[in-house]
Amino acid sequence: MFSRGIELKKPEQIIRMRKAGLVVARILAELERHVAPGVTTGELDGLAREMLAQQGATSNFLNYGAEWGYPPYPGVACISVDEEIVHGIPGERKLVEGDIVSVDFGAILDGWHGDAARTFLVGEVDEACRQLSEHTRESMWAGIGAAHLGGRVGDISHAVEVSILSHGLDYGIVREYTGHGIGTAMHQPPDVPNFGKAGKGPKIVEGLVLAIEPMVTLGSEDAVTLEDDWTVVTNDGSWASHWENTMTVTKKGLWVLTELDGGEAELSARGLPFGPLAD
Structure with missing residues:
Protein backbone atom coordinates (compact mmCIF):
# COMPACT_ATOMS: atom_id res chain seq x y z
CA MET A 1 0.00 0.00 0.00
CA PHE A 2 1.31 3.45 -0.90
CA SER A 3 0.38 6.83 0.58
CA ARG A 4 1.66 9.84 -1.36
CA GLY A 5 4.37 7.67 -2.85
CA ILE A 6 5.40 6.23 0.53
CA GLU A 7 5.19 2.46 0.92
CA LEU A 8 3.29 1.47 4.07
CA LYS A 9 3.69 -2.09 5.28
CA LYS A 10 1.23 -4.45 6.88
CA PRO A 11 2.29 -6.00 10.21
CA GLU A 12 3.14 -9.32 8.61
CA GLN A 13 5.34 -7.53 6.08
CA ILE A 14 7.22 -5.69 8.81
CA ILE A 15 7.81 -9.03 10.52
CA ARG A 16 9.39 -10.23 7.28
CA MET A 17 11.52 -7.09 7.22
CA ARG A 18 12.63 -7.92 10.75
CA LYS A 19 14.03 -11.20 9.43
CA ALA A 20 16.07 -9.31 6.84
CA GLY A 21 17.13 -6.87 9.54
CA LEU A 22 18.38 -9.70 11.73
CA VAL A 23 20.54 -10.96 8.87
CA VAL A 24 22.09 -7.49 8.67
CA ALA A 25 22.57 -7.25 12.45
CA ARG A 26 24.21 -10.68 12.72
CA ILE A 27 26.64 -10.04 9.88
CA LEU A 28 27.63 -6.60 11.15
CA ALA A 29 28.30 -8.11 14.58
CA GLU A 30 30.53 -10.75 12.99
CA LEU A 31 32.37 -8.16 10.88
CA GLU A 32 33.13 -6.17 14.02
CA ARG A 33 34.84 -9.21 15.50
CA HIS A 34 37.12 -9.40 12.45
CA VAL A 35 38.11 -5.72 12.32
CA ALA A 36 41.78 -5.58 13.27
CA PRO A 37 45.10 -4.15 12.07
CA GLY A 38 46.30 -5.96 8.96
CA VAL A 39 42.85 -7.05 7.78
CA THR A 40 41.91 -5.72 4.35
CA THR A 41 38.55 -4.18 3.52
CA GLY A 42 38.24 -6.79 0.77
CA GLU A 43 38.57 -9.58 3.33
CA LEU A 44 35.73 -8.09 5.35
CA ASP A 45 33.59 -7.90 2.22
CA GLY A 46 34.39 -11.54 1.42
CA LEU A 47 33.28 -12.62 4.89
CA ALA A 48 30.01 -10.69 4.45
CA ARG A 49 29.40 -12.46 1.12
CA GLU A 50 29.90 -15.87 2.72
CA MET A 51 27.53 -15.09 5.56
CA LEU A 52 24.83 -13.74 3.23
CA ALA A 53 24.89 -17.02 1.33
CA GLN A 54 24.80 -19.04 4.55
CA GLN A 55 21.68 -17.19 5.69
CA GLY A 56 19.88 -17.52 2.36
CA ALA A 57 19.91 -13.79 1.69
CA THR A 58 21.18 -11.68 -1.18
CA SER A 59 22.89 -8.29 -1.33
CA ASN A 60 21.08 -5.04 -2.02
CA PHE A 61 24.45 -3.28 -2.49
CA LEU A 62 26.14 -5.53 -5.05
CA ASN A 63 25.76 -4.03 -8.56
CA TYR A 64 23.67 -1.18 -7.16
CA GLY A 65 23.49 1.80 -9.50
CA ALA A 66 23.78 -0.08 -12.80
CA GLU A 67 20.13 0.46 -13.69
CA TRP A 68 20.66 4.23 -13.50
CA GLY A 69 23.84 4.23 -15.56
CA TYR A 70 26.32 4.36 -12.68
CA PRO A 71 29.24 1.95 -12.45
CA PRO A 72 27.77 -1.11 -10.67
CA TYR A 73 28.87 -1.16 -7.04
CA PRO A 74 31.30 -4.09 -6.74
CA GLY A 75 30.90 -5.08 -3.08
CA VAL A 76 28.22 -6.31 -0.68
CA ALA A 77 29.39 -3.84 1.97
CA CYS A 78 30.36 -0.18 1.76
CA ILE A 79 33.54 0.02 3.84
CA SER A 80 34.72 3.58 4.46
CA VAL A 81 37.95 4.25 6.34
CA ASP A 82 38.97 7.45 8.16
CA GLU A 83 38.27 10.42 5.81
CA GLU A 84 35.90 8.31 3.70
CA ILE A 85 32.33 9.17 4.65
CA VAL A 86 30.33 6.56 2.77
CA HIS A 87 30.33 4.20 -0.24
CA GLY A 88 33.97 3.15 0.18
CA ILE A 89 34.77 0.26 -2.16
CA PRO A 90 36.31 -2.78 -0.43
CA GLY A 91 39.68 -3.89 -1.77
CA GLU A 92 43.35 -4.22 -0.86
CA ARG A 93 43.47 -1.45 1.75
CA LYS A 94 44.79 -2.82 5.04
CA LEU A 95 43.41 -1.48 8.28
CA VAL A 96 45.96 -0.02 10.68
CA GLU A 97 45.93 0.73 14.39
CA GLY A 98 43.92 3.90 15.05
CA ASP A 99 41.67 3.72 12.00
CA ILE A 100 37.92 4.16 12.23
CA VAL A 101 35.90 2.08 9.79
CA SER A 102 32.29 2.72 8.84
CA VAL A 103 30.59 -0.38 7.43
CA ASP A 104 27.27 0.16 5.66
CA PHE A 105 25.61 -3.16 4.92
CA GLY A 106 22.29 -4.48 3.67
CA ALA A 107 20.47 -7.68 2.81
CA ILE A 108 17.39 -8.85 0.93
CA LEU A 109 15.38 -11.75 2.30
CA ASP A 110 12.17 -12.90 0.61
CA GLY A 111 12.00 -9.60 -1.28
CA TRP A 112 12.33 -7.35 1.79
CA HIS A 113 15.31 -5.14 2.58
CA GLY A 114 17.35 -4.42 5.68
CA ASP A 115 20.00 -1.68 5.92
CA ALA A 116 22.29 -0.58 8.74
CA ALA A 117 25.73 0.93 9.36
CA ARG A 118 28.23 0.84 12.20
CA THR A 119 31.53 2.61 12.86
CA PHE A 120 34.18 0.24 14.19
CA LEU A 121 37.38 1.27 15.97
CA VAL A 122 40.65 -0.42 14.99
CA GLY A 123 42.68 -0.97 18.14
CA GLU A 124 43.57 2.13 20.15
CA VAL A 125 41.88 5.12 18.54
CA ASP A 126 42.41 8.84 19.10
CA GLU A 127 39.97 10.13 21.73
CA ALA A 128 38.47 12.70 19.37
CA CYS A 129 37.66 9.94 16.87
CA ARG A 130 36.23 7.69 19.57
CA GLN A 131 33.95 10.50 20.70
CA LEU A 132 32.99 11.27 17.10
CA SER A 133 31.74 7.71 16.66
CA GLU A 134 29.93 7.68 19.99
CA HIS A 135 28.29 11.05 19.39
CA THR A 136 27.18 9.97 15.92
CA ARG A 137 25.72 6.78 17.38
CA GLU A 138 23.94 8.80 20.06
CA SER A 139 22.46 11.10 17.43
CA MET A 140 21.05 8.09 15.59
CA TRP A 141 19.33 6.91 18.77
CA ALA A 142 18.08 10.44 19.44
CA GLY A 143 16.48 10.40 16.00
CA ILE A 144 14.93 6.99 16.59
CA GLY A 145 13.63 8.13 19.97
CA ALA A 146 11.96 11.20 18.46
CA ALA A 147 9.73 9.08 16.21
CA HIS A 148 6.15 8.57 17.36
CA LEU A 149 2.81 7.94 15.71
CA GLY A 150 1.29 11.23 14.58
CA GLY A 151 4.67 12.95 14.58
CA ARG A 152 6.62 14.07 11.53
CA VAL A 153 9.79 12.92 9.84
CA GLY A 154 11.21 16.34 10.65
CA ASP A 155 11.04 15.43 14.34
CA ILE A 156 13.66 12.76 13.65
CA SER A 157 15.84 15.11 11.61
CA HIS A 158 15.69 17.81 14.25
CA ALA A 159 16.55 15.40 17.06
CA VAL A 160 19.61 14.12 15.18
CA GLU A 161 20.86 17.66 14.60
CA VAL A 162 20.24 18.82 18.17
CA SER A 163 22.02 15.76 19.53
CA ILE A 164 25.13 16.44 17.44
CA LEU A 165 25.19 20.16 18.18
CA SER A 166 24.71 19.57 21.91
CA HIS A 167 28.32 18.49 22.25
CA GLY A 168 29.55 22.00 21.45
CA LEU A 169 32.20 20.70 19.05
CA ASP A 170 32.88 21.76 15.48
CA TYR A 171 31.35 18.69 13.94
CA GLY A 172 30.20 18.70 10.34
CA ILE A 173 26.75 17.22 9.74
CA VAL A 174 26.81 15.79 6.22
CA ARG A 175 23.73 17.15 4.47
CA GLU A 176 24.18 15.70 1.00
CA TYR A 177 23.29 12.17 2.12
CA THR A 178 20.20 11.29 4.11
CA GLY A 179 18.26 8.48 5.67
CA HIS A 180 15.35 7.06 3.72
CA GLY A 181 12.31 4.91 3.55
CA ILE A 182 12.92 1.21 2.99
CA GLY A 183 10.87 -1.88 2.18
CA THR A 184 10.55 -3.68 -1.15
CA ALA A 185 13.46 -1.50 -2.28
CA MET A 186 16.46 -0.27 -0.31
CA HIS A 187 15.89 3.42 -1.03
CA GLN A 188 12.34 4.73 -0.99
CA PRO A 189 10.54 7.94 -0.07
CA PRO A 190 10.65 9.76 2.24
CA ASP A 191 14.13 11.19 2.68
CA VAL A 192 15.18 11.55 6.33
CA PRO A 193 17.71 14.41 6.56
CA ASN A 194 20.01 14.69 9.55
CA PHE A 195 19.05 18.32 10.17
CA GLY A 196 15.87 20.37 10.03
CA LYS A 197 12.84 21.64 11.87
CA ALA A 198 10.56 19.54 14.02
CA GLY A 199 6.95 19.26 12.90
CA LYS A 200 7.82 19.24 9.21
CA GLY A 201 7.71 16.49 6.59
CA PRO A 202 5.55 13.39 6.12
CA LYS A 203 3.51 12.12 9.02
CA ILE A 204 4.77 9.09 10.94
CA VAL A 205 2.09 6.41 10.75
CA GLU A 206 1.84 2.67 11.30
CA GLY A 207 3.53 0.76 8.51
CA LEU A 208 6.17 3.40 7.78
CA VAL A 209 9.69 1.94 7.94
CA LEU A 210 12.69 4.26 7.92
CA ALA A 211 16.47 3.97 7.81
CA ILE A 212 17.96 6.68 10.04
CA GLU A 213 21.62 7.32 9.26
CA PRO A 214 23.61 10.31 10.48
CA MET A 215 27.05 10.93 8.96
CA VAL A 216 29.24 13.31 10.95
CA THR A 217 32.77 14.62 10.46
CA LEU A 218 35.47 16.15 12.63
CA GLY A 219 35.57 19.14 10.27
CA SER A 220 33.68 20.38 7.25
CA GLU A 221 30.37 18.91 6.14
CA ASP A 222 31.47 19.29 2.49
CA ALA A 223 31.97 16.04 0.61
CA VAL A 224 33.73 15.03 -2.60
CA THR A 225 33.18 11.91 -4.71
CA LEU A 226 36.37 10.24 -5.94
CA GLU A 227 37.08 9.15 -9.52
CA ASP A 228 35.69 5.66 -8.85
CA ASP A 229 32.26 7.40 -8.84
CA TRP A 230 31.41 5.87 -5.46
CA THR A 231 33.77 6.69 -2.61
CA VAL A 232 32.70 9.88 -0.82
CA VAL A 233 35.39 11.64 1.24
CA THR A 234 35.49 14.79 3.32
CA ASN A 235 36.61 17.86 1.41
CA ASP A 236 39.07 18.86 4.14
CA GLY A 237 40.45 15.40 4.94
CA SER A 238 38.80 15.23 8.36
CA TRP A 239 37.64 11.82 9.58
CA ALA A 240 34.00 10.75 9.54
CA SER A 241 31.58 8.40 11.29
CA HIS A 242 28.40 6.77 10.00
CA GLY A 263 16.57 -2.02 20.21
CA GLU A 264 15.11 -2.98 23.58
CA ALA A 265 18.21 -2.23 25.68
CA GLU A 266 18.91 1.18 24.14
CA LEU A 267 15.26 2.21 24.18
CA SER A 268 14.72 1.09 27.77
CA ALA A 269 17.82 2.99 28.90
CA ARG A 270 16.24 6.13 27.40
CA GLY A 271 12.83 5.51 28.93
CA LEU A 272 11.30 4.89 25.49
CA PRO A 273 8.61 2.32 24.69
CA PHE A 274 9.74 -0.89 23.00
CA GLY A 275 7.08 -2.08 20.58
CA PRO A 276 7.93 -5.29 18.69
CA LEU A 277 5.30 -6.99 16.56
CA ALA A 278 7.08 -10.31 17.09
CA ASP A 279 10.41 -11.78 18.36
Missing part, protein backbone atom coordinates in the same frame (compact mmCIF):
# COMPACT_ATOMS: atom_id res chain seq x y z
CA TRP A 243 25.71 4.97 12.01
CA GLU A 244 22.40 3.63 10.73
CA ASN A 245 19.44 1.51 11.78
CA THR A 246 16.18 0.48 10.14
CA MET A 247 13.19 1.13 12.41
CA THR A 248 9.43 1.42 12.62
CA VAL A 249 6.81 2.72 15.06
CA THR A 250 4.01 0.40 16.21
CA LYS A 251 1.05 1.03 18.46
CA LYS A 252 3.17 -0.26 21.35
CA GLY A 253 6.30 1.76 20.64
CA LEU A 254 9.56 1.64 18.70
CA TRP A 255 11.04 -1.40 17.00
CA VAL A 256 14.56 -1.34 15.56
CA LEU A 257 14.64 -4.02 12.91
CA THR A 258 18.44 -4.10 12.51
CA GLU A 259 19.37 -4.56 16.17
CA LEU A 260 19.71 -8.08 17.54
CA ASP A 261 17.44 -7.26 20.48
CA GLY A 262 15.13 -5.05 18.44
Whole structure:
Protein backbone atom coordinates (compact mmCIF):
# COMPACT_ATOMS: atom_id res chain seq x y z
CA MET A 1 0.00 0.00 0.00
CA PHE A 2 1.31 3.45 -0.90
CA SER A 3 0.38 6.83 0.58
CA ARG A 4 1.66 9.84 -1.36
CA GLY A 5 4.37 7.67 -2.85
CA ILE A 6 5.40 6.23 0.53
CA GLU A 7 5.19 2.46 0.92
CA LEU A 8 3.29 1.47 4.07
CA LYS A 9 3.69 -2.09 5.28
CA LYS A 10 1.23 -4.45 6.88
CA PRO A 11 2.29 -6.00 10.21
CA GLU A 12 3.14 -9.32 8.61
CA GLN A 13 5.34 -7.53 6.08
CA ILE A 14 7.22 -5.69 8.81
CA ILE A 15 7.81 -9.03 10.52
CA ARG A 16 9.39 -10.23 7.28
CA MET A 17 11.52 -7.09 7.22
CA ARG A 18 12.63 -7.92 10.75
CA LYS A 19 14.03 -11.20 9.43
CA ALA A 20 16.07 -9.31 6.84
CA GLY A 21 17.13 -6.87 9.54
CA LEU A 22 18.38 -9.70 11.73
CA VAL A 23 20.54 -10.96 8.87
CA VAL A 24 22.09 -7.49 8.67
CA ALA A 25 22.57 -7.25 12.45
CA ARG A 26 24.21 -10.68 12.72
CA ILE A 27 26.64 -10.04 9.88
CA LEU A 28 27.63 -6.60 11.15
CA ALA A 29 28.30 -8.11 14.58
CA GLU A 30 30.53 -10.75 12.99
CA LEU A 31 32.37 -8.16 10.88
CA GLU A 32 33.13 -6.17 14.02
CA ARG A 33 34.84 -9.21 15.50
CA HIS A 34 37.12 -9.40 12.45
CA VAL A 35 38.11 -5.72 12.32
CA ALA A 36 41.78 -5.58 13.27
CA PRO A 37 45.10 -4.15 12.07
CA GLY A 38 46.30 -5.96 8.96
CA VAL A 39 42.85 -7.05 7.78
CA THR A 40 41.91 -5.72 4.35
CA THR A 41 38.55 -4.18 3.52
CA GLY A 42 38.24 -6.79 0.77
CA GLU A 43 38.57 -9.58 3.33
CA LEU A 44 35.73 -8.09 5.35
CA ASP A 45 33.59 -7.90 2.22
CA GLY A 46 34.39 -11.54 1.42
CA LEU A 47 33.28 -12.62 4.89
CA ALA A 48 30.01 -10.69 4.45
CA ARG A 49 29.40 -12.46 1.12
CA GLU A 50 29.90 -15.87 2.72
CA MET A 51 27.53 -15.09 5.56
CA LEU A 52 24.83 -13.74 3.23
CA ALA A 53 24.89 -17.02 1.33
CA GLN A 54 24.80 -19.04 4.55
CA GLN A 55 21.68 -17.19 5.69
CA GLY A 56 19.88 -17.52 2.36
CA ALA A 57 19.91 -13.79 1.69
CA THR A 58 21.18 -11.68 -1.18
CA SER A 59 22.89 -8.29 -1.33
CA ASN A 60 21.08 -5.04 -2.02
CA PHE A 61 24.45 -3.28 -2.49
CA LEU A 62 26.14 -5.53 -5.05
CA ASN A 63 25.76 -4.03 -8.56
CA TYR A 64 23.67 -1.18 -7.16
CA GLY A 65 23.49 1.80 -9.50
CA ALA A 66 23.78 -0.08 -12.80
CA GLU A 67 20.13 0.46 -13.69
CA TRP A 68 20.66 4.23 -13.50
CA GLY A 69 23.84 4.23 -15.56
CA TYR A 70 26.32 4.36 -12.68
CA PRO A 71 29.24 1.95 -12.45
CA PRO A 72 27.77 -1.11 -10.67
CA TYR A 73 28.87 -1.16 -7.04
CA PRO A 74 31.30 -4.09 -6.74
CA GLY A 75 30.90 -5.08 -3.08
CA VAL A 76 28.22 -6.31 -0.68
CA ALA A 77 29.39 -3.84 1.97
CA CYS A 78 30.36 -0.18 1.76
CA ILE A 79 33.54 0.02 3.84
CA SER A 80 34.72 3.58 4.46
CA VAL A 81 37.95 4.25 6.34
CA ASP A 82 38.97 7.45 8.16
CA GLU A 83 38.27 10.42 5.81
CA GLU A 84 35.90 8.31 3.70
CA ILE A 85 32.33 9.17 4.65
CA VAL A 86 30.33 6.56 2.77
CA HIS A 87 30.33 4.20 -0.24
CA GLY A 88 33.97 3.15 0.18
CA ILE A 89 34.77 0.26 -2.16
CA PRO A 90 36.31 -2.78 -0.43
CA GLY A 91 39.68 -3.89 -1.77
CA GLU A 92 43.35 -4.22 -0.86
CA ARG A 93 43.47 -1.45 1.75
CA LYS A 94 44.79 -2.82 5.04
CA LEU A 95 43.41 -1.48 8.28
CA VAL A 96 45.96 -0.02 10.68
CA GLU A 97 45.93 0.73 14.39
CA GLY A 98 43.92 3.90 15.05
CA ASP A 99 41.67 3.72 12.00
CA ILE A 100 37.92 4.16 12.23
CA VAL A 101 35.90 2.08 9.79
CA SER A 102 32.29 2.72 8.84
CA VAL A 103 30.59 -0.38 7.43
CA ASP A 104 27.27 0.16 5.66
CA PHE A 105 25.61 -3.16 4.92
CA GLY A 106 22.29 -4.48 3.67
CA ALA A 107 20.47 -7.68 2.81
CA ILE A 108 17.39 -8.85 0.93
CA LEU A 109 15.38 -11.75 2.30
CA ASP A 110 12.17 -12.90 0.61
CA GLY A 111 12.00 -9.60 -1.28
CA TRP A 112 12.33 -7.35 1.79
CA HIS A 113 15.31 -5.14 2.58
CA GLY A 114 17.35 -4.42 5.68
CA ASP A 115 20.00 -1.68 5.92
CA ALA A 116 22.29 -0.58 8.74
CA ALA A 117 25.73 0.93 9.36
CA ARG A 118 28.23 0.84 12.20
CA THR A 119 31.53 2.61 12.86
CA PHE A 120 34.18 0.24 14.19
CA LEU A 121 37.38 1.27 15.97
CA VAL A 122 40.65 -0.42 14.99
CA GLY A 123 42.68 -0.97 18.14
CA GLU A 124 43.57 2.13 20.15
CA VAL A 125 41.88 5.12 18.54
CA ASP A 126 42.41 8.84 19.10
CA GLU A 127 39.97 10.13 21.73
CA ALA A 128 38.47 12.70 19.37
CA CYS A 129 37.66 9.94 16.87
CA ARG A 130 36.23 7.69 19.57
CA GLN A 131 33.95 10.50 20.70
CA LEU A 132 32.99 11.27 17.10
CA SER A 133 31.74 7.71 16.66
CA GLU A 134 29.93 7.68 19.99
CA HIS A 135 28.29 11.05 19.39
CA THR A 136 27.18 9.97 15.92
CA ARG A 137 25.72 6.78 17.38
CA GLU A 138 23.94 8.80 20.06
CA SER A 139 22.46 11.10 17.43
CA MET A 140 21.05 8.09 15.59
CA TRP A 141 19.33 6.91 18.77
CA ALA A 142 18.08 10.44 19.44
CA GLY A 143 16.48 10.40 16.00
CA ILE A 144 14.93 6.99 16.59
CA GLY A 145 13.63 8.13 19.97
CA ALA A 146 11.96 11.20 18.46
CA ALA A 147 9.73 9.08 16.21
CA HIS A 148 6.15 8.57 17.36
CA LEU A 149 2.81 7.94 15.71
CA GLY A 150 1.29 11.23 14.58
CA GLY A 151 4.67 12.95 14.58
CA ARG A 152 6.62 14.07 11.53
CA VAL A 153 9.79 12.92 9.84
CA GLY A 154 11.21 16.34 10.65
CA ASP A 155 11.04 15.43 14.34
CA ILE A 156 13.66 12.76 13.65
CA SER A 157 15.84 15.11 11.61
CA HIS A 158 15.69 17.81 14.25
CA ALA A 159 16.55 15.40 17.06
CA VAL A 160 19.61 14.12 15.18
CA GLU A 161 20.86 17.66 14.60
CA VAL A 162 20.24 18.82 18.17
CA SER A 163 22.02 15.76 19.53
CA ILE A 164 25.13 16.44 17.44
CA LEU A 165 25.19 20.16 18.18
CA SER A 166 24.71 19.57 21.91
CA HIS A 167 28.32 18.49 22.25
CA GLY A 168 29.55 22.00 21.45
CA LEU A 169 32.20 20.70 19.05
CA ASP A 170 32.88 21.76 15.48
CA TYR A 171 31.35 18.69 13.94
CA GLY A 172 30.20 18.70 10.34
CA ILE A 173 26.75 17.22 9.74
CA VAL A 174 26.81 15.79 6.22
CA ARG A 175 23.73 17.15 4.47
CA GLU A 176 24.18 15.70 1.00
CA TYR A 177 23.29 12.17 2.12
CA THR A 178 20.20 11.29 4.11
CA GLY A 179 18.26 8.48 5.67
CA HIS A 180 15.35 7.06 3.72
CA GLY A 181 12.31 4.91 3.55
CA ILE A 182 12.92 1.21 2.99
CA GLY A 183 10.87 -1.88 2.18
CA THR A 184 10.55 -3.68 -1.15
CA ALA A 185 13.46 -1.50 -2.28
CA MET A 186 16.46 -0.27 -0.31
CA HIS A 187 15.89 3.42 -1.03
CA GLN A 188 12.34 4.73 -0.99
CA PRO A 189 10.54 7.94 -0.07
CA PRO A 190 10.65 9.76 2.24
CA ASP A 191 14.13 11.19 2.68
CA VAL A 192 15.18 11.55 6.33
CA PRO A 193 17.71 14.41 6.56
CA ASN A 194 20.01 14.69 9.55
CA PHE A 195 19.05 18.32 10.17
CA GLY A 196 15.87 20.37 10.03
CA LYS A 197 12.84 21.64 11.87
CA ALA A 198 10.56 19.54 14.02
CA GLY A 199 6.95 19.26 12.90
CA LYS A 200 7.82 19.24 9.21
CA GLY A 201 7.71 16.49 6.59
CA PRO A 202 5.55 13.39 6.12
CA LYS A 203 3.51 12.12 9.02
CA ILE A 204 4.77 9.09 10.94
CA VAL A 205 2.09 6.41 10.75
CA GLU A 206 1.84 2.67 11.30
CA GLY A 207 3.53 0.76 8.51
CA LEU A 208 6.17 3.40 7.78
CA VAL A 209 9.69 1.94 7.94
CA LEU A 210 12.69 4.26 7.92
CA ALA A 211 16.47 3.97 7.81
CA ILE A 212 17.96 6.68 10.04
CA GLU A 213 21.62 7.32 9.26
CA PRO A 214 23.61 10.31 10.48
CA MET A 215 27.05 10.93 8.96
CA VAL A 216 29.24 13.31 10.95
CA THR A 217 32.77 14.62 10.46
CA LEU A 218 35.47 16.15 12.63
CA GLY A 219 35.57 19.14 10.27
CA SER A 220 33.68 20.38 7.25
CA GLU A 221 30.37 18.91 6.14
CA ASP A 222 31.47 19.29 2.49
CA ALA A 223 31.97 16.04 0.61
CA VAL A 224 33.73 15.03 -2.60
CA THR A 225 33.18 11.91 -4.71
CA LEU A 226 36.37 10.24 -5.94
CA GLU A 227 37.08 9.15 -9.52
CA ASP A 228 35.69 5.66 -8.85
CA ASP A 229 32.26 7.40 -8.84
CA TRP A 230 31.41 5.87 -5.46
CA THR A 231 33.77 6.69 -2.61
CA VAL A 232 32.70 9.88 -0.82
CA VAL A 233 35.39 11.64 1.24
CA THR A 234 35.49 14.79 3.32
CA ASN A 235 36.61 17.86 1.41
CA ASP A 236 39.07 18.86 4.14
CA GLY A 237 40.45 15.40 4.94
CA SER A 238 38.80 15.23 8.36
CA TRP A 239 37.64 11.82 9.58
CA ALA A 240 34.00 10.75 9.54
CA SER A 241 31.58 8.40 11.29
CA HIS A 242 28.40 6.77 10.00
CA TRP A 243 25.71 4.97 12.01
CA GLU A 244 22.40 3.63 10.73
CA ASN A 245 19.44 1.51 11.78
CA THR A 246 16.18 0.48 10.14
CA MET A 247 13.19 1.13 12.41
CA THR A 248 9.43 1.42 12.62
CA VAL A 249 6.81 2.72 15.06
CA THR A 250 4.01 0.40 16.21
CA LYS A 251 1.05 1.03 18.46
CA LYS A 252 3.17 -0.26 21.35
CA GLY A 253 6.30 1.76 20.64
CA LEU A 254 9.56 1.64 18.70
CA TRP A 255 11.04 -1.40 17.00
CA VAL A 256 14.56 -1.34 15.56
CA LEU A 257 14.64 -4.02 12.91
CA THR A 258 18.44 -4.10 12.51
CA GLU A 259 19.37 -4.56 16.17
CA LEU A 260 19.71 -8.08 17.54
CA ASP A 261 17.44 -7.26 20.48
CA GLY A 262 15.13 -5.05 18.44
CA GLY A 263 16.57 -2.02 20.21
CA GLU A 264 15.11 -2.98 23.58
CA ALA A 265 18.21 -2.23 25.68
CA GLU A 266 18.91 1.18 24.14
CA LEU A 267 15.26 2.21 24.18
CA SER A 268 14.72 1.09 27.77
CA ALA A 269 17.82 2.99 28.90
CA ARG A 270 16.24 6.13 27.40
CA GLY A 271 12.83 5.51 28.93
CA LEU A 272 11.30 4.89 25.49
CA PRO A 273 8.61 2.32 24.69
CA PHE A 274 9.74 -0.89 23.00
CA GLY A 275 7.08 -2.08 20.58
CA PRO A 276 7.93 -5.29 18.69
CA LEU A 277 5.30 -6.99 16.56
CA ALA A 278 7.08 -10.31 17.09
CA ASP A 279 10.41 -11.78 18.36
